[in-house]
Amino acid sequence: MDYGICNLSIIPLRLDPSDSSEMVSQVLLGEHFKVLEIRNKWSKIRLAFDNYEGWLDNKQFLLISETDYHTLENTPLFIANDLINFSENQQNMLTHVLIGSHLPFYKQGTFCIGEERFLIEGEVKTKQQPKEKLITTALQFLNSPYLWGGKSPIGIDCSGLTQLVYKLNGYALKRDAKDQATQGEVLSFIEESEPGDLAFFDNEEGTIIHVGIMMADNYIIHAHGKVRIDRLDHLGIYNVDTKRHTHKLRVIKKII
Numbered sequence: 074m075d076y077g078i079c080n081l082s083i084i085p086l087r088l089d090p091s092d093s094s095e096m097v098s099q100v101l102l103g104e105h106f107k108v109l110e111i112r113n114k115w116s117k118i119r120l121a122f123d124n125y126e127g128w129l130d131n132k133q134f135l136l137i138s139e140t141d142y143h144t145l146e147n148t149p150l151f152i153a154n155d156l157i158n159f160s161e162n163q164q165n166m167l168t169h170v171l172i173g174s175h176l177p178f179y180k181q182g183t184f185c186i187g188e189e190r191f192l193i194e195g196e197v198k199t200k201q202q203p204k205e206k207l208i209t210t211a212l213q214f215l216n217s218p219y220l221w222g223g224k225s226p227i228g229i230d231c232s233g234l235t236q237l238v239y240k241l242n243g244y245a246l247k248r249d250a251k252d253q254a255t256q257g258e259v260l261s262f263i264e265e266s267e268p269g270d271l272a273f274f275d276n277e278e279g280t281i282i283h284v285g286i287m288m289a290d291n292y293i294i295h296a297h298g299k300v301r302i303d304r305l306d307h308l309g310i311y312n313v314d315t316k317r318h319t320h321k322l323r324v325i326k327k328i329i
Contacts, residue, residue, distance in 0.1 A: 075136060076107060076108060076136065076138065076139055077105065077106055077108050077116070077118060077134045077136050078103065078105045078106070078134065078141075078177065078186055079100045079102055079135075080102070080134060080186045081102065081133055082101075082102050082168060082169040082171060082174075083101055083169075083171055084099065084129060084130070084134070085100075085129075085130075086098040086099055086100055086118075086127035086222070087127055087129075088127060088128070089128060090112055090114070091115075091128075095221075095222070097125075097222050098125055098127060098222050098224065099222060099225065099233075100118075100120065100129065100134075101173055101174045101224070102153075102168065102169075102170055102175065103174050103176055103177050103186060104120060104121070104174075104175050105120075105137065105175070106119055108136070113131075114130065115128045115131060116128065121142075121145070121146060122240075123236070123246070124247075135187050137187060144178075148178075150199060151175070151177075151197050151198070152175060152176070152199065152241060153171070153172055153173065153193070153195065153196075153197060154197060154198045154241060155195040156171070156172045157169060157172070158170040158194070158195045159193075160184070160192060161191060162190070162191050162192075168191070170193060171227070172226060173224065173237045176193065176197060179197065198242075199243075201243030202242040202243055204242075204267070204269045205268065206242050207269035208269060208288055208289075208294070210241050210242060211234070211238045213226070214229060214234060214237075214238075214296075214300045215294075215301070215302070217229050217296070217299060218299050219231075219299055229296055231283050231284050231285065231296040231297070232246075234294075234295070235271060235284050236248060236253070239328070244328065244329055246328070250281050250283055250284040251281040253271065253273070253284055253326075254271075254281045254284070254323075256326065257326035258326060259324055259325070259326060260324075260326065263305065263306070263307065266287045267287065268286075269286065269287065270325055270326065270328065271284055271286060271287070271325070271328055272285050272305060272324075272326075273322075273324050273326065274320035274321055274323055283297075283310075283320045287325065288302065291304060291305050291306065292305065293305040295310065297319060297320075303319075307322065308321065309322040310322075
């Protein structure tokens with residue numbers, strides 16, 4: 074088994090080993106993973122954080138030792154909390170650090186990827202936060218453009234938003250909406266929900282295709298065209314701009 078880590082700001086994780094293949098997710102700086110298969114130009118990987126699988130360009134990550142991988146698995150996760158920041162290596166080269174990036178082997182304003190040590194300033198999170206912090210975190214992403222497979226303020230999808238908001242507050246969600254819907258406790262009524270609970274929406278075939286974060290007074294924040302706030306009723310999401318329902322409510326889950 075080989076192991077790797079992302080040493081660039083953000084890279085695409087693809088469905089198949091091709092630049093033209095669908096981007097199913099992204100890998101942020103410092104995220105580590107198992108390398109399941111290595112080909113000439115591509116590697117199939119499984120992310121440690123959420124077990125999500127896909128293909129990475131071999132030029133866009135760094136192989137690490139099994140020892141480093143297991144050390145990272147058994148040490149607290151330090152996460153960058155500024156929307157966009159910079160790190161600086163010993164050659165004074167800058168790397169963009171996006172919110173939600175991992176800071177491996179973090180200590181006193183430095184982190185390490187492979188043999189390189191980086192300096193970074195700004196807020197770093199490592200502990201679980203109270204549930205009420207979820208909405209404050211989500212509001213940082215307002216107006217971020219929708220991007221299928223995205224998980225950064227530069228472009229994000231619905232489940233990327235919910236996963237990132239929860240991760241920044243110390244909680245692990247799976248990557249896709251249909252898988253996140255398997256987590257937590259079902260609520261029978263909208264009125265039982267609290268800010269921070271997740272609402273899931275399905276299509277005509279009954280497949281979960283969308284997720285958003287409940288707010289107070291039956292509002293919801295979700296990624297649809299952009300990260301936006303809309304109303305939620307028993308039918309689903311009511312778009313406040315178009316004055317019509319856009320997503321059919323399936324279930325509300327209490328995760329924490």
